[in-house]
Amino acid sequence: MKYYSLNHKAPEVTFDEAVIKGIAPDKGLYFPENVPVLPASFWDRIETLSHNEIAYQVMQPFVGDSIDASSLREIVADVLSFDFPIVELEENVATLELFHGPTMAFKDVGARFMARCLGYFLEKREQTQEITVLVATSGDTGGAVARGFYKVPGIQVVILYPSGKVSDIQEKQLTTLGENITALEVDGTFDDCQAMVKRAFLDQEITSKRQLTSANSINVARWLPQCLYYIFTYKELKKNGKELVFSVPSGNFGNICAGMVAHHMGMPVQQFIAAVNSNNTIPRFMQSGDYAPAQTVATISNAMDVSDPSNFVRVLQLFENSRNTLSRKFTTHSYCDNATRAAMKEIHERLDYIADPHGAVGYLGLKEYLKEHPDSYGVFLETAHPVKFLPAVEPVVGKIMDLPEQVMGLMDREKIASRILDYESLKNSLK
Numbered sequence: 001m002k003y004y005s006l007n008h009k010a011p012e013v014t015f016d017e018a019v020i021k022g023i024a025p026d027k028g029l030y031f032p033e034n035v036p037v038l039p040a041s042f043w044d045r046i047e048t049l050s051h052n053e054i055a056y057q058v059m060q061p062f063v064g065d066s067i068d069a070s071s072l073r074e075i076v077a078d079v080l081s082f083d084f085p086i087v088e089l090e091e092n093v094a095t096l097e098l099f100h101g102p103t104m105a106f107k108d109v110g111a112r113f114m115a116r117c118l119g120y121f122l123e124k125r126e127q128t129q130e131i132t133v134l135v136a137t138s139g140d141t142g143g144a145v146a147r148g149f150y151k152v153p154g155i156q157v158v159i160l161y162p163s164g165k166v167s168d169i170q171e172k173q174l175t176t177l178g179e180n181i182t183a184l185e186v187d188g189t190f191d192d193c194q195a196m197v198k199r200a201f202l203d204q205e206i207t208s209k210r211q212l213t214s215a216n217s218i219n220v221a222r223w224l225p226q227c228l229y230y231i232f233t234y235k236e237l238k239k240n241g242k243e244l245v246f247s248v249p250s251g252n253f254g255n256i257c258a259g260m261v262a263h264h265m266g267m268p269v270q271q272f273i274a275a276v277n278s279n280n281t282i283p284r285f286m287q288s289g290d291y292a293p294a295q296t297v298a299t300i301s302n303a304m305d306v307s308d309p310s311n312f313v314r315v316l317q318l319f320e321n322s323r324n325t326l327s328r329k330f331t332t333h334s335y336c337d338n339a340t341r342a343a344m345k346e347i348h349e350r351l352d353y354i355a356d357p358h359g360a361v362g363y364l365g366l367k368e369y370l371k372e373h374p375d376s377y378g379v380f381l382e383t384a385h386p387v388k389f390l391p392a393v394e395p396v397v398g399k400i401m402d403l404p405e406q407v408m409g410l411m412d413r414e415k416i417a418s419r420i421l422d423y424e425s426l427k428n429s430l431k
């Protein structure tokens with residue numbers, strides 16, 4: 001499989017090159033030259049296949065010759081070593097819990113897959129120069145990347161996070177690992193962190209000494225394996241014979257775009273719903289055709305505080321770059337924080353379930369669609385465990401008593417982070 005740049009001004013590359021580079025030299029996102037369609041026999045007998053077998057068959061065409069068959073089987077088995085439960089909350093409404101991985105956010109799957117691929121490529125190339133994964137986080141990405149890359153030989157991870165703007169659990173997840181993981185606490189906002197990372201990628205004094213790569217969802221190894229969540233769900237729900245709808249709480253649109261990839265591979269889906277918070281660039285675009293990002297606003301579903309979603313070009317590419325074609329499979333709605341809190345309350349009181357703010361936004365999008373399509377079966381994605389967002393969740397649903405095992409022990413560990421005041425201090429720490 002070859003990957004081309006969506007800016008069309010860079011050479012095509014193989015999977016391993018796309019993963020190592022992260023972004024194409026013309027600053028475009030890499031995209032597979034064709035989305036493989038799996039044979040009808042795969043979809044017909046999917047209920048007889050294990051998660052590991054499904055994952056191997058789905059990922060193999062994307063990986064091509066870059067990873068040999070037995071190594072790829074080992075990698076997917078290692079990456080998928082936790083559950084992806086579907087919890088039915090009422091008739092025709094279920095939630096897909098994507099928070100059973102080590103950092104309790106759906107980003108674990110992509111981060112672990114990317115880490116293991118990169119580790120494999122470095123070993124195969126017998127590369128002596130280390131790779132530095134440099135990443136800015138507003139909370140969830142950093143933890144998933146830190147855990148995913150922890151102790152992977154040949155890789156250093158440097159994470160920038162905004163001081164005081166991530167939750168306590170998120171901060172501990174970033175700052176307590178040590179070894180090859182370095183956390184830098186930035187006096188500033190997420191945008192400041194992001195700007196410093198971008199500057200470092202263009203800074204020859206740094207890039208002449210370190211090989212840098214990025215680990216956010218622009219990287220194909222982080223983006224593509226997310227299609228597996230949808231395929232595992234289809235496997236479970238196929239037998240009820242209903243039209244399937246997915247509602248995805250969306251920020252950078254990597255997750256929902258991966259779901260659409262699964263659909264293009266042959267998986268039947270009636271509709272994808274992108275549920276967003278007050279950062280509503282995409283709902284406005286779908287209405288008017290005008291792509292006009294506004295200033296990002298802070299919300300209680302802060303992992304989705306994105307006003308210029310980087311993966312939306314990939315969404316459009318999957319649908320012939322046509323808003324019209326896209327609208328046949330894609331609906332999008334925006335919800336403010338008050339609506340999100342009301343949804344968390346309703347889910348708790350009426351359905352006896354605790355959703356995090358992101359999942360609650362997904363629930364709202366799903367309910368809106370099902371009003372018009374009462375016979376469809378809808379699944380909203382729970383993208384993080386509610387304990388990661390306690391300051392938003394507890395005032396609505398009361399104290400959460402059952403702490404998951406991933407949190408136990410974490411809070412007592414010692415935080416190790418260096419403070420970064422400006423770009424020069426980042427530069428010094430990268431030398």
Ligand SMILES: *Cc1c(COP(=O)(O)O)cnc(C)c1O
Binds near residue numbers: 254255256
């Ligand atoms: C990252 C994240 C999202 C947004 O996912 P995208 O792929 O960027 O659209 C939603 N919810 C949570 C909890 C996240 O961490």
